[in-house]
Amino acid sequence: MSKPKQQKTNWMKVRKFLNDIHLWGGLISGIVVLIVCLTGTIYVYNTEIRTLAQPKYFKVKADGEKLNPDELLAKVKPEIKGKIVGIKIPFADNATTSVLFTKKEKEEGKESKGNKGEPSKEKEGNNATASPKAEKEANKSEKSNEEVAKGNEVKSEGKPSKEKKAPAGPAGGRGPRANQFAVNPYTGEAIGDPSDEKTKTAEFMQKMFGLHRWLLLNEIEEPIIDGVENRKLGSWITGTATLLFLLGVITGMVIWFPNKIRSWKNGLKIRWTANWKRVNHDLHNTLGFYSCIILFLMAVTGPFWSFDWYRAGWQKTWGTYKSPDAPKEEKKPLQSVLPLDGKQPLSIEETILAVNKILPYDGDISINFPKDSLGTLSISKNRVGFFAPSAGDKLTLDQYTGEAIEKDIFREKPFNERASASIKALHIGDIYGPFSKLLYFISCLIATSLPVTGVMIWLNKMKKKPKAAK
Structure with missing residues (x-):
């Protein structure tokens, strides 16, 4: 009969250890996380906000x-x-x-x-x-x-x-x-x-980006720390806070996991009729649970822009790392074949028909013209729609025949290459167009609230301790 008790005691020790990491990591990074998440919430719809400000250029x-x-x-x-x-x-x-x-x-x-x-x-x-x-x-x-x-x-x-x-x-x-x-x-x-x-x-959105990425330290001319660029310093601070937030997301999930199956129901809902302390506790736990996957994706990709070692580590894990010191492979430039019959290059309309024949789906098409008579047409096509993925397909076409010299189809790439190429989309939320943007916007709002509700939970517990001591 003593074995289950011993197991329970060990789990309680582990749980307390994780709770301490969750608490102190959150308290240390709280203010920075609040700023980063708030600006991130606004920045999710950066494109749409800018478009609304200058509608004549886009609609x-x-x-x-x-x-x-x-x-x-x-x-x-x-x-x-x-x-x-x-x-x-x-x-x-x-x-x-x-x-x-x-x-x-x-x-x-x-x-x-x-x-x-x-x-x-x-x-x-x-x-x-x-x-x-x-x-x-x-x-x-x-x-x-x-x-x-x-x-x-x-x-x-x-x-x-x-x-x-x-x-x-x-x-x-x-x-x-x-x-x-x-x-x-x-x-x-x-x-x-x-x-x-x-x-x-545009000026406001630029400020939001600077605040999100560098805490606006990039706007201070004099170095705060000798030998360290202010932009880099701001990036390190936000990157460290994001790593602590990532740790908080992981430990939070373990702490949330109920001891008994029957307690799951309580962990999945907010009891609005309870006192404000209980409501605050439920807001932190329940909303954190529902958004944990997206919060994890945002947090695990964020430090890519702050730390070289972090980015290199993930790339090595995926098998996509390329050392900056490694000699670059010299590729023979792709060229069109000059027609002997004097045929003229394809018109834009003919190029579009050739692209749609190879990539038969609805999408936005970008055509980059050849530089000379031997150059090729460089094409990009992105799907459109509510669930449209952000990653597009690329083609290199012969400018005279429209034949595909090279294809770069995103869906046909190995998973590790697709993941490596989607870091930014995973971080900002446009991985699946408007659908994922909406999910990220809601999750960012929740992330903004977590430092606030978390601190309030901690303060309420601190008030109880003196009473218990008395």
């Missing part, structure tokens, strides 16, 4: 038939001050078509000096200002499929660099990031580049 009235894309490009070409490198054709009837272009070097230099904004990226094929240095650092390990498909979508977080990155180059690589010039696909009206218009909303 049009669906009226009649859309113009032929080749005719559309010819019509708007005189309005674009720069080199046209591609076109983005959305599937939605009420969305603007975007012409991808790179500005002249002199203009880019001026913008880099005067613009201190911090661009953003998510499935936001529409936001854009200059490409941020911070975004480049964050994405070094990621090269995810959705990035190229969304072209210029990440341009508002971090200090812009003089060198713009992006869409794909003629052979499927990534060249300088292009700006997007919005065009009405029905009338051919040149609407403009949204990055040329500064809005209070």
Whole structure:
């Protein structure tokens, strides 16, 4: 009869140990977690908020038939001050078509000096200002499929660099990031580049990103700690707090697990009729349980942008790690075959038909034009819909025949490569489009409340201890 008692005692010791980790980890990281989760809640809908602030660049009235894309490009070409490198054709009837272009070097230099904004990226094929240095650092390990498909979508977080990155180059690589010039696909009206218009909303979202990522330490010029960049310091603080939060999620699940099966029912509901202390306790435990999977995903991916060792560790676990010191493999550039009969390159409309034949599903298509007569067409296509995955498929086509020289189909990749390429999507919530965004938004709200309800539980217990001592 003593054995079960001994087992129970051991479990109670383990439970108390985990409870202490959960408590002190939460108390140490509480304020930072509160800030990170609150800003993260707002930032889940970064793309949508920015679009609402500049609707004319992204939405049009669906009226009649859309113009032929080749005719559309010819019509708007005189309005674009720069080199046209591609076109983005959305599937939605009420969305603007975007012409991808790179500005002249002199203009880019001026913008880099005067613009201190911090661009953003998510499935936001529409936001854009200059490409941020911070975004480049964050994405070094990621090269995810959705990035190229969304072209210029990440341009508002971090200090812009003089060198713009992006869409794909003629052979499927990534060249300088292009700006997007919005065009009405029905009338051919040149609407403009949204990055040329500064809005209070964009400024606010940039602050939210800076607060979420670096606690706004990136805006302090003088180093707080000698030898450590303030941006890096802020990243370390938020990364450490996120690791403690991750530990809290894991230990919280073990602590929540009831000793008896009949107690499960109580752990899955909030007793609103009880006193406020009990309601607060249930809010912390029950809401934490319902959101634990998404909170785990957010917390386990967050430190990827804070610690090199953490990112490298996960990549080694997945088998996708590439040492920065390792010699780069020199790939022979993909080329189109020059036709002997003098055949002209495919038109945009013919290219779209070729893409839809290879990838027969509804989606947004980005076409990056070849640089020369031997260059290839670099294509990205992203599915659309409420449950549409953020990762897209990529093709490299012969510019004369439309034949696929190279295919990069996301679903056909091994699981470890898909997981490695989806880190950002898993962290920000657009892994499955609007559906997962909604789940992440709700879970982020819950995560914001956990430090508050947790501290209140601790304070209530502290008040009871003196009474028990008396």
